[in-house]
Amino acid sequence: xxxxxxxxxxxxxVDVSSNKxxxxxxxxxxxxxxxxxxxxxxxxxxxxxxxxxEPVNSCLVLVERLSGRKVTTLEGLSDNDxxxxxxxxxxxxxxxxxxxxxxxxLLSAYSLLRKNRKPSLDDVRRAIEGNLCRCTGYTKIIxxxxxxxxxxxxx
Amino acid sequence: MKPVPSFTLHRSxxxxxxxxxxxxxxxxxxxxxxxxxxxxxxEGACSSRDIVDIGSLAELRFIHDIDGRxxxxxxxxxxxxxxxxxxADKAPMLQKASLSVGSPxxxxxxxxxxxxxxxxPAADTAPALLxxxxxxxxxxxxxxxxxxxxxxxxxxxxxxxAPDEMLTEISFRTPPFGAGMDFQKLGRRNTFTISIxxxxxxxxxxxxxxxxxxxxLGAVAPTPIRLELCERQLExxxxxxxxxxxxxxxxxVLASPxxxxxxxxxxxREMSGVLIKRALAIALERARRHGP
Numbered sequence: 001x002x003x004x005x006x007x008x009x010x011x012x013x014v015d016v017s018s019n020k021x022x023x024x025x026x027x028x029x030x031x032x033x034x035x036x037x038x039x040x041x042x043x044x045x046x047x048x049x050x051x052x053x054e055p056v057n058s059c060l061v062l063v064e065r066l067s068g069r070k071v072t073t074l075e076g077l078s079d080n081d082x083x084x085x086x087x088x089x090x091x092x093x094x095x096x097x098x099x100x101x102x103x104x105x106l107l108s109a110y111s112l113l114r115k116n117r118k119p120s121l122d123d124v125r126r127a128i129e130g131n132l133c134r135c136t137g138y139t140k141i142i143x144x145x146x147x148x149x150x151x152x153x154x155x
Numbered sequence: 156m157k158p159v160p161s162f163t164l165h166r167s168x169x170x171x172x173x174x175x176x177x178x179x180x181x182x183x184x185x186x187x188x189x190x191x192x193x194x195x196x197x198e199g200a201c202s203s204r205d206i207v208d209i210g211s212l213a214e215l216r217f218i219h220d221i222d223g224r225x226x227x228x229x230x231x232x233x234x235x236x237x238x239x240x241x242x243a244d245k246a247p248m249l250q251k252a253s254l255s256v257g258s259p260x261x262x263x264x265x266x267x268x269x270x271x272x273x274x275x276p277a278a279d280t281a282p283a284l285l286x287x288x289x290x291x292x293x294x295x296x297x298x299x300x301x302x303x304x305x306x307x308x309x310x311x312x313x314x315x316x317a318p319d320e321m322l323t324e325i326s327f328r329t330p331p332f333g334a335g336m337d338f339q340k341l342g343r344r345n346t347f348t349i350s351i352x353x354x355x356x357x358x359x360x361x362x363x364x365x366x367x368x369x370x371x372l373g374a375v376a377p378t379p380i381r382l383e384l385c386e387r388q389l390e391x392x393x394x395x396x397x398x399x400x401x402x403x404x405x406x407x408v409l410a411s412p413x414x415x416x417x418x419x420x421x422x423x424r425e426m427s428g429v430l431i432k433r434a435l436a437i438a439l440e441r442a443r444r445h446g447p
Binding site: 017018019021040041042045048051054055056057059060061062064065108111125126127129130131 | 156158159160161162163164166186188189190193194196197206208210211234257258259260261263264346347
């Protein structure tokens with residue numbers, strides 16, 4: 001079936017079978033590689049993308065259902081001030097170890113800070129509850145997210 | 156990982172359209188949020204090859220307070236319920252229960268109707284809605300009936316709906332000012348975890364005496380359960396530690412849990428009493444704070 005949706009601000013036309021999942025479309029067909037493939041059961045969060053601005057697991061989304069919707073990945077936010085502040089904080093605060101969870105973590109953190117510029121420690125923990133870090137670097141990830149919020153307030 | 160086997164995805168433009176499809180297809184399966192169905196399809200655990208997509212039906216997505224009842228559309232996302240000021244104000248235990256399902260990514264996809272219809276004994280919204288004495292609306296292409304939520308649950312992962320029926324709405328009496336309630340959950344972790352036991356308590360006081368009590372437990376029986384016997388133990392009594400201890404003792408008897416990889420039956424039985432006591436303590440505190 002032919003589907004049109006917006007991917008990172010560009011109109012995208014694809015022809016997919018009914019069982020095609022967004023994760024596979026992004027990585028295999030469209031070469032959007034910031035989105036990672038992990039558990040494929042909605043448990044690990046490495047495949048997180050934003051659909052109409054909200055984080056979802058792309059391994060659980062059928063492409064046919066995306067007609068007319070807006071999909072955003074890290075690639076689409078490279079010029080975004082808030083995302084840049086988050087990336088800078090993640091790098092400088094040592095919030096990246098192997099890096100596999102980082103794109104998903106950044107999108108979950110971004111989604112939180114977009115709505116709440118002064119999150120509490122608990123708000124950050126809640127926001128990333130659906131993103132596993134197998135290096136277990138949660139403390140620094142939480143710290144970097146709070147740090148990015150602080151940086152955005154100062155600027 | 157195995158690919159998702161092929162199927163026909165029937166897009167429906169309206170509820171009417173979806174109900175018609177449900178009536179016409181041989182072995183239809185409803186797709187709402189997909190957070191449970193997609194993994195099932197991938198595992199080969201869903202044999203249906205006709206999937207009816209109701210995920211985009213705006214008609215199933217609402218939260219209203221009308222004529223003394225709160226109505227929630229079955230297609231309302233769990234995150235929308237968690238973010239609803241009306242729910243936070245009038246039914247805070249449903250907010251708490253909705254927030255305890257999955258992760259933000261899951262709650263942005265998953266619906267309350269899906270959480271109930273999957274009929275997991277551990278579904279977190281179930282005890283909260285049971286303790287709110289919720290009613291559900293079930294529709295086919297040509298009929299609509301209302302029934303108690305308890306009637307939806309048939310067994311583990313089995314609901315009582317016929318293949319042509321759809322859960323379209325959940326509703327409950329708007330809790331009056333002075334009602335106290337709470338939802339409690341025990342999992343292996345603090346967040347993003349399946350309940351080992353979950354519990355909900357609802358209390359209305361009249362002159363310091365328990366006028367109405369509703370209690371429920373999840374993950375300790377083949378379905379989420381209402382604890383009517385315990386409710387009778389509470390009603391007409393002045394709340395006290397002693398009364399709550401009696402109720403907890405009854406919970407341990409009424410629970411019929413199983414041993415599984417998450418916890419033993421004995422542990423679940425023990426914790427069902429503990430969680431009910433915790434929920435009761437908070438419900439009581441809230442009822443007293445707001446009450447006359």
